[in-house]
Amino acid sequence: MDYHVTYTEAELVQGLHARDQKVFSFLYDHYSPALYGVIVKVLNDHTQAIDVLQDVFLKIWRYADQYNEDKGRLFTWMLNIARNTAIDVLRSKAYKLEQKIQNITDDVHLNGGPLTVYQSVDYLGFSKVLDKLTKEQRTLIDLAYYKGCTQEEISRALDIPLGTVKTRLRNAIIQLRSILNK
Template sequence: MYKTLSTITEKELVGLLKNKDKKGFELLYDNYSRVLYGIVLKIVHSESLAEDVLQDAFVKIWKNIDAYDASKGTLFTWLLNVCRNTAIDRLRSQSYKHTNKIQSLDNHVSMMDGQSQTQSAVDHIGLDKVVDTLKPEQKIIIDYIYFKGFTQAEVAEELNIPLGTVKTRVKSAINHLREFFK
């Protein structure tokens, strides 16, 4: 019935999801999973962990689609935030920290190979090019917060700059990035 996103509007897709229509979910997954996987992989640096995080995120999306509010942003932005938050939560969890400490050298090599795949998936949506248009001081903060999972306070401490400066740069960067996604 639905083959691509071009056959229905975002509002119709959200309606399908809110009605728990499995075809709508398949359409959502088929059209967004690759890009979201690339972003999650860039955060967690492990293919198997990225797959787990993406699965968890899609379960959250399915269960919590009623929390999506179109007046606050696009569906993609909401999906991105769910995936990003799920990845960061996983990185911060005790089980991940413990597992990460005992990870073998083979896994480290695998993670390095996965980074090149991340790059191509992120490049697919042009996110790197858009982020590259930011001022260097904004770009580094966006990298820490959105791709490394730091809080604004942690970024301020890491870069040895005031928290207010971090918040201002984040706001400016987000406003700049919004222009590209309109």
């Protein structure tokens, strides 16, 4: 792949709609690290994240016609696909069963030491942006976007009214937008 080739967002969208494999390869090469970082943040499992990343790019390829430029940028659309796919995996019965099995094997010690513990890695550098939010806002963003909790689940977990969760989450997103647009 020639890494000196660049595309505008319009060219990427047009190439995706035309099913141009060079454009798709460019997207994968340039955006997979960021999407992988989001997936790992949600799942906290590097091995599972690799599989989910492949599913994400299949969805991007299959549903490219559903991208609407009026609703947001291409990267944001792909990021939402990655996050939603990871959350779907997190909520799936198979994943929950796998985690129960994994928890059992975590209790087993090999050569006198515990099994490998994965470090949380911030692939996007997004934690610096989140640090500019209040602790309350960071908690809401973490629960909603990285843990995949619904607003109702957040309301129960934090023991605050649903309307308050919605308002505070909306304010946190507005604050994030203003930070990112600076």
